[in-house]
Amino acid sequence: KRIVVLVSGSGSNLQAIINECSGGFINGKVVAVISNVHNVYALERAKFHSIQSLVLDHTAYDSRHKFDEELAAHLTKLAPDLVVLAGFMRILSKAFVSQFHGKMLNIHPSLLPKYPGLYTHKKVIDNKDKQHGASVHFVTAELDGGPVVLQSVIAVCDNDSMPSLRSKLASTEWLIYALAVKWFCQGTLRLQQDKVWFDDDLD
Numbered sequence: 001k002r003i004v005v006l007v008s009g010s011g012s013n014l015q016a017i018i019n020e021c022s023g024g025f026i027n028g029k030v031v032a033v034i035s036n037v038h039n040v041y042a043l044e045r046a047k048f049h050s051i052q053s054l055v056l057d058h059t060a061y062d063s064r065h066k067f068d069e070e071l072a073a074h075l076t077k078l079a080p081d082l083v084v085l086a087g088f089m090r091i092l093s094k095a096f097v098s099q100f101h102g103k104m105l106n107i108h109p110s111l112l113p114k115y116p117g118l119y120t121h122k123k124v125i126d127n128k129d130k131q132h133g134a135s136v137h138f139v140t141a142e143l144d145g146g147p148v149v150l151q152s153v154i155a156v157c158d159n160d161s162m163p164s165l166r167s168k169l170a171s172t173e174w175l176i177y178a179l180a181v182k183w184f185c186q187g188t189l190r191l192q193q194d195k196v197w198f199d200d201d202l203d
C-alpha cells in the first residue's frame, strides 16, 4: 500500500511508521512526506530513508482554500492508499477532507473525545486527571472529531509535568499508530458508513 505522511515537526511518528514498513510489520511503503513547514526534522528523516519529500509552506498561500487545493493536487498525483497525519499542524477544509474520506488517519495526544485541539498535556495537569492518552482516528471535517480507531492510556502520577507526559505518551503513540496503519494496510480496518469497521480476522 502507498502511504503519504503529512508532517509539521519532528516526525517521530513518521519514523515509527517508516521502521514498521521496513521491518515488514506494516504491509506498506511511505512513498512521500509532505511538510507545511521548512527545515523540520521530519524532512531529515525522509531524506535519510530516501523518501521523496515536499514542502508546501502554508504562509505562501493567500487562503486556506488555495493551500488545500495545492496539497490535494500533489496528493492526487501521489495516489496514496492512505494519508497519515503525523503531527501535521494545519486544519484541513471540509472539501479537502471529503476527497480523502476513509483514507486519512490522524493521531491526537488526548483520550478523545476529551480535549480536542491544542495544549492537551496542560489541560490534563490543570484538571488533575488521573489518566491521559493518545487516540488514532479517521479524519473528518470536525477537528479531532472523527471516529476513534485505537487509544493508549497512561496513568498520570503526582510528579508528572508537561514534558514527562509528552514523552511517555509519545512512546505509546508510535505503537498504536503503527498498529492502526498495519490494520488499515492489510484491509482489516476501514471506515464504513462513517463508523470504524474491523474485520473478524485481525492478526
Ligand code: GRF
Residues within 6 Å of the ligand: 008, 009, 010, 011, 012, 013, 014, 086, 087, 088, 107, 108, 109, 134, 170, 173
Ligand atoms: C504528537 O504528539 C501527536 O499526537 C500530535 O503531534 C505530535 C507529533 O509528534 N498530533 P511527531 O512530529 O510525530 O514527533
